[in-house]
Amino acid sequence: MLDINTDYKAILKSMKEVFNLLDLRDEQIKRFVTDAGGNIIKAIKEYGGDHLHCCAHNLNLGCQDSIEILAPLRSQCRQICSFFHQSNVALATLKKIQKDDNNFFEFGKICYKLINEVKTRWNSSFYMFKRIVLLADNINEALLELKEDNDTKFKHLILSEKDVKTLLIVCKILDPVEKLTRVLSSEKTPTLGVIIPKLKHLIITITAINVPDNNQDPENTCLLFKRKLLESFSARFIKSFEDHDMQTATFLDPKYKSLKMFTIDEIKVIHSRIKRQIEKLKPHVDPKVSLSKIQKDETDQSVDPFLEIFDTSSDDIQGEFESYQQYVCTLEDSIDVLEFWKNKSIRWPILSQLAVSILCIPATSTPSERGFSTMGRIVSKIRNRIHPETAGTLIFLKENTELW
Numbered sequence: 001m002l003d004i005n006t007d008y009k010a011i012l013k014s015m016k017e018v019f020n021l022l023d024l025r026d027e028q029i030k031r032f033v034t035d036a037g038g039n040i041i042k043a044i045k046e047y048g049g050d051h052l053h054c055c056a057h058n059l060n061l062g063c064q065d066s067i068e069i070l071a072p073l074r075s076q077c078r079q080i081c082s083f084f085h086q087s088n089v090a091l092a093t094l095k096k097i098q099k100d101d102n103n104f105f106e107f108g109k110i111c112y113k114l115i116n117e118v119k120t121r122w123n124s125s126f127y128m129f130k131r132i133v134l135l136a137d138n139i140n141e142a143l144l145e146l147k148e149d150n151d152t153k154f155k156h157l158i159l160s161e162k163d164v165k166t167l168l169i170v171c172k173i174l175d176p177v178e179k180l181t182r183v184l185s186s187e188k189t190p191t192l193g194v195i196i197p198k199l200k201h202l203i204i205t206i207t208a209i210n211v212p213d214n215n216q217d218p219e220n221t222c223l224l225f226k227r228k229l230l231e232s233f234s235a236r237f238i239k240s241f242e243d244h245d246m247q248t249a250t251f252l253d254p255k256y257k258s259l260k261m262f263t264i265d266e267i268k269v270i271h272s273r274i275k276r277q278i279e280k281l282k283p284h285v286d287p288k289v290s291l292s293k294i295q296k297d298e299t300d301q302s303v304d305p306f307l308e309i310f311d312t313s314s315d316d317i318q319g320e321f322e323s324y325q326q327y328v329c330t331l332e333d334s335i336d337v338l339e340f341w342k343n344k345s346i347r348w349p350i351l352s353q354l355a356v357s358i359l360c361i362p363a364t365s366t367p368s369e370r371g372f373s374t375m376g377r378i379v380s381k382i383r384n385r386i387h388p389e390t391a392g393t394l395i396f397l398k399e400n401t402e403l404w
Contacts, residue, residue, distance in 0.1 A: 008042040008262045015047060031245065031361050050335035055195055055240065056184050056364040059177055060122045060223045066294035067125050069225045070170065074117075074125065074165055077132050078159050078222070080139060094135070100331055101138065101319075114139075122181055128176040129167045136164045169222040170213055173229065176205045184363045187370075190337045191363035195246050197239050198260045206230060247359055248274055253337050254329040271321075278350045310318030320348050374398050 019029075032044045035057045044051045067074060081112050084090050093226050096109045115131045118124045132139065135160050147154040180202050207230065240246055247270045259267045289386045335361055345352040379386055379395050 006039060008039045008046065010042055011043040015043060026117060030357065033365050034143060035365060052243070052245070052361065053239070054363075055199075056181050059181055059184075059233075059239075062229060062236050063123070063125065063174065063177060064119075065224055065232045066229040066400060069228055070166075071220075073166060074156065076159075076163070077128055077167075078117055080132065080159075081114040082130060083154075083157060084114050084142075085116065085137075087359075088194060090142065090146060093145055094138060097138045097141050097145075098135070103182070125172070126171065126178050128364070129174070129273040130171050132159070133164060133167045133171055135380045136167075136260050165274075166222055169209075172226060173206055173209055173226055176202055177229075185366040187362075187367050188336075190244060190249075190253075190359040191359045192359060193249035193337060195240055195363050197256045197261055199233070199240065202235060203230060220365045243360060244273060247251045248277065248354070249358050249361070252341075252351070252358060254281065256329065257325065257327075275317060275321060278321070278354055281350050281353045282317060317350065320350055324348055324351055360392055371399060383389060 004286075021170055026048075031048060031052045032049045033052045033054055034040045034044070035054050076217055084094055092112075095111050102110070112131060112135060114135065115127045117128045140158050143154045143158050182193065182200060184243070206226065209226065211220070211222065211226055247259075250261075251259060251270060251274060253257045259270060262270065338356070341355040341359070374395050375391065378398070379391050
């Protein structure tokens with residue numbers, strides 16, 4: 001447990017205590033994945049570690065930078081959510097109108113609640129905008145019904161046609177960002193190898209989104225928002241595109257081994273660096289594997305039979321490297337890449353060693369963030385005297401329930 005004082009010295013001291021407790025040596029620690037907190041980054045620098053900025057945090061910060069352009073509309077949406085959450089009469093009116101619409105249009109029995117923005121929760125602005133777009137007509141109808149007693153009280157909350165159109169386009173722009181955040185936040189599959197391809201695809205997707213001219217909005221707020229978002233992502237992720245571990249991880253993910261998102265010159269540099277890396281691993285791997293020991297993965301339908309017969313785990317690094325490049329991959333996104341390399345460890349023993357060491361690096365600090373959320377639910381106001389060891393044990397049990 002950290003002391004109340006969370007300056008970099010206190011964090012550094014706690015890091016060393018944890019590493020000693022876990023019997024971790026410096027050479028076993030590959031990268032430190034954290035948010036942009038200056039204190040934690042300085043502690044890692046003092047320790048001599050290699051820092052990797054959490055990609056999900058970067059996505060969230062890029063969105064926050066850009067959403068400032070929507071400040072007036074964002075403020076209106078937050079006020080609408082707060083109003084309906086704080087007023088039982090208003091909430092009951094909104095539910096009644098939804099039920100009437102559901103019965104008339106045969107939508108079913110679902111009545112949605114408004115979702116307010118939480119600054120520390122990723123994509124919460126998107127969820128708020130999306131729900132308000134869904135309920136825009138119901139919200140306006142409820143506000144009009146409530147303002148009969150006071151004509152001016154709720155006037156500023158009513159959504160105009162321009163507001164709804166703007167929110168609709170903003171949601172269309174933010175939707176791929178939310179989907180990518182979910183992919184990168186996975187705890188059960190490697191994520192480092194998908195960062196560069198997915199980020200470049202995200203930028204292409206957002207660039208391709210058409211923002212129509214809006215006569216009611218001469219400044220074209222949506223276009224400004226889109227440009228700001230793309231600028232923010234390009235600035236925040238430029239280091240990610242140049243990160244050697246991320247480039248290597250991209251190559252070691254069989255879905256992206258062609259490195260199509262890079263230029264020819266960049267690919268040559270990446271290939272040369274990877275060959276140097278596996279050259280260093282060569283003394284630690286026994287390259288002499290007989291052909292009889294190479295077993296075809298029965299679940300893998302993407303192997304070329306011709307290559308399978310004549311491919312061996314040669315001591316020639318160039319041969320192993322080229323064999324992997326010629327491998328025909330039809331893996332789905334849901335396939336665990338580490339499982340793939342485990343199955344191919346006999347066929348490509350040196351590359352599989354590199355894959356395990358690189359792909360184990362997470363792209364985000366999501367597991368830690370979820371641990372903090374769990375701690376917040378366990379160490380609550382009514383359990384504020386719980387012993388740190390007891391809290392730690394409960395958090396461990398909660399985060400590892402699938403093991404029992």
